[in-house]
Amino acid sequence: MKKNVITLGICFLLGSGIVLVLYAASNKIVHTPNSFLRIYKKNVTTRINELDLDFNSYYVAGITGDRIVLGNITAPSKLLLINNNLADSQHVTLRIRNINNPTIHQGSTIKLHSPYFYIADGVEPVIYRGRTGQWEADRFGYDDHAYFTQIIPIGNASFAIRTNMPGSFDNVLGKVQSDSPRIQLKPSLLQKQIDGVFCTDGQLLYNRDLKQLIYMYYYRNEYIVYDTSLQLSYRGHTIDTFSRAQINVGYINSSKSKQLMSKTTVNIRGATSGNYLFIMSGLLARNDGKDSFLRNSIIDVYDLRTDNYRFSFSLPKYNQAWARDIFVVDKTLIALYDHYVVQYHFNEEEFQ
Amino acid sequence: MKRQLAIEIICFLFVLLFVYAALIKWMDIQKFTVQLGQSPLLMAFADWFVWVVPTVELIISAMLVFRVTRLAGLYAAFTLMVMFTVYIVVILTYADHIPCSCGGILEDMQWNEHLIFNIAFVLLAATGTSLMTMPSKPETNETKIYYAS
Numbered sequence: 001m002k003k004n005v006i007t008l009g010i011c012f013l014l015g016s017g018i019v020l021v022l023y024a025a026s027n028k029i030v031h032t033p034n035s036f037l038r039i040y041k042k043n044v045t046t047r048i049n050e051l052d053l054d055f056n057s058y059y060v061a062g063i064t065g066d067r068i069v070l071g072n073i074t075a076p077s078k079l080l081l082i083n084n085n086l087a088d089s090q091h092v093t094l095r096i097r098n099i100n101n102p103t104i105h106q107g108s109t110i111k112l113h114s115p116y117f118y119i120a121d122g123v124e125p126v127i128y129r130g131r132t133g134q135w136e137a138d139r140f141g142y143d144d145h146a147y148f149t150q151i152i153p154i155g156n157a158s159f160a161i162r163t164n165m166p167g168s169f170d171n172v173l174g175k176v177q178s179d180s181p182r183i184q185l186k187p188s189l190l191q192k193q194i195d196g197v198f199c200t201d202g203q204l205l206y207n208r209d210l211k212q213l214i215y216m217y218y219y220r221n222e223y224i225v226y227d228t229s230l231q232l233s234y235r236g237h238t239i240d241t242f243s244r245a246q247i248n249v250g251y252i253n254s255s256k257s258k259q260l261m262s263k264t265t266v267n268i269r270g271a272t273s274g275n276y277l278f279i280m281s282g283l284l285a286r287n288d289g290k291d292s293f294l295r296n297s298i299i300d301v302y303d304l305r306t307d308n309y310r311f312s313f314s315l316p317k318y319n320q321a322w323a324r325d326i327f328v329v330d331k332t333l334i335a336l337y338d339h340y341v342v343q344y345h346f347n348e349e350e351f352q
Numbered sequence: 353m354k355r356q357l358a359i360e361i362i363c364f365l366f367v368l369l370f371v372y373a374a375l376i377k378w379m380d381i382q383k384f385t386v387q388l389g390q391s392p393l394l395m396a397f398a399d400w401f402v403w404v405v406p407t408v409e410l411i412i413s414a415m416l417v418f419r420v421t422r423l424a425g426l427y428a429a430f431t432l433m434v435m436f437t438v439y440i441v442v443i444l445t446y447a448d449h450i451p452c453s454c455g456g457i458l459e460d461m462q463w464n465e466h467l468i469f470n471i472a473f474v475l476l477a478a479t480g481t482s483l484m485t486m487p488s489k490p491e492t493n494e495t496k497i498y499y500a501s
Binding site: 001003004007008011012014015016018019020022023026248250251252253254255259261262 | 380382383385386389393394397398427430431432433434435438439442478481482485486487
C-alpha cells in the first residue's frame with residue numbers, strides 16, 4: 001500500500017516534470033532577446049484621459065472634428081462618438097437610405113474620411129457612403145464585384161484595398177474607385193515568401209498628411225510605402241532582423257485548407273500620422289528588460305520621409321491589459337485596451 | 353472477486369480511451385500535426401509528437417490487456433494522464449485560443465470540462481493501482497508476483 005503511494009508519487013512528479021520542462025523550453029525560445037538594440041526615450045507621452053467602453057469589440061473608425069468615432073465589430077451598425085476629452089459619449093445607429101431591407105452585415109467596417117463615412121463590406125461586396133454628423137448612408141457607386149479583405153478610403157471616391165488574387169488567393173494590394181479604371185491591382189507590391197497568404201499578411205494604413213499608403217507586414221521586418229496611384233516609394237525595414245516571414249503553414253487535405261501553425265509576430269499593430277510611422281513591436285531587443293515587455297507595449301517610431309528608425313517608447317499596460325490597437329492623429333495617441341480607451345498626448349519636443 | 357471486476361472495468365475504460373484517441377489522431381494525421389504545431393508548448397516537437405503520443409497510448413493499452421504487465425500499464429496510464437492534465441493547466445495560463453488536439457468527440461469538450469475528465473481518469477488509474485497492490489487474503493502471492501514485474 002505504502003509502496004503504491006510512493007510509486008504513484010514518483011509517476012506524478014515524472015509526468016508533471018516532463019510537461020514543465022517542455023513549458024520552460026518553449027518559454028525560453030519565445031523570450032530570447034534578439035540581436036538588435038532600441039533607443040528609448042522617456043516621457044514621450046502623457047496620459048490625459050480614459051474611458052470605460054463596457055465592450056472590448058470597439059475599434060477606431062476615425063476622427064471627425066472634435067470627436068473620436070468608434071466602430072463595433074460585433075454590432076456593425078452601431079457607432080460610439082466620444083468627444084476629445086473622453087468626457088461625453090453618444091451612441092449612434094447607422095441607417096441606409098433608398099434601399100429595400102438594407103442590412104449591414106457582420107464583418108462590415110466603418111471608415112471615416114471627412115466629410116464622409118463609409119460602411120464597407122468586403123464579402124458582399126458593397127460600400128455605403130454618408131456624411132459624418134448625419135449618419136445616413138446611400139449605396140455608393142461601386143457595382144463591379146471586387147471583394148476585399150482590407151479597405152481604406154483615400155479620397156472622396158477612391159479606396160486602397162487588399163484582396164486576394166483569383167485562383168491563387170495570394171494577397172494583393174490594389175485600388176478601387178468610381179471612375180475608370182475602377183479596379184487596379186498591383187501584385188508586385190507584396191512579395192511572396194512562403195505561401196502567399198499568411199506570409200504576406202499585414203496591416204494597411206494611410207497617411208493623409210504625406211498622401212502615402214503603408215502596408216506593414218506582421219511576420220517580417222518590412223513595411224511598404226507606396227502612393228495613391230500604387231507606385232512603390234520604398235520598402236522600409238523595422239529594426240529587427242527577421243527579413244523572412246517567421247511562420248509555419250500546415251496543409252490539411254481532408255478539409256482542403258491551410259492553417260497558420262506557429263508564428264512570430266514582428267509587427268503587431270501600426271499607426272501613422274504626420275511624418276511618422278508607429279509600430280507596436282512583438283520582439284525584444286538586446287537591451288530590453290524581460291519584465292519591461294510584461295508591463296508595457298513597445299512602440300518603435302520611424303520617420304517616413306527618410307526611412308529611418310527614430311526611437312522607441314513604452315506604452316504601459318492599463319488595468320492589466322496590453323494595448324490591443326493604437327491610433328495616432330496629430331499630437332494625440334489613442335490606445336484601446338480590452339474594453340477601455342485611453343488618450344495620450346505626445347510631448348512635442350520628442351518630434352524634432 | 354469484486355475487486356477483480358473493478359480492475360477489469362478500469363483497464364477496459366483506459367484501453368477504450370487510448371485506442372480511440374490514438375486511432376482518431378492517425379485517421380487525420382495532417383490535422384493532428386497542424387493542431388500540435390499551433391500549441392505553444394509543442395510546436396518545436398510537433399513532427400515527432402505526432403508519432404510518439406499515439407504510439408505510447410497503444411503500448412499502454414496493450415500493457416493493460418495482459419495480466420503480467422497490467423500494473424506497470426496502470427502506472428504508465430497514470431503518468432500519461434498526469435502529463436495531459438498538467439499540459440491543460442499550462443495551456444490555460446496562455447491567453448490565446450489554442451485548439452485541442454485530442455481528436456474525435458474528445459475535441460468537443462471545453463478546456464475546463466477536459467480538465468475534470470482528465471482528473472477523473474488520473475484518479476481512476478490511481479484507484480486501479482491501489483486495488484492491485486492492496487494485500488488480500490487469497491491472492492497475496494499472486495499480487496506480489498505482479499509487483500515484481
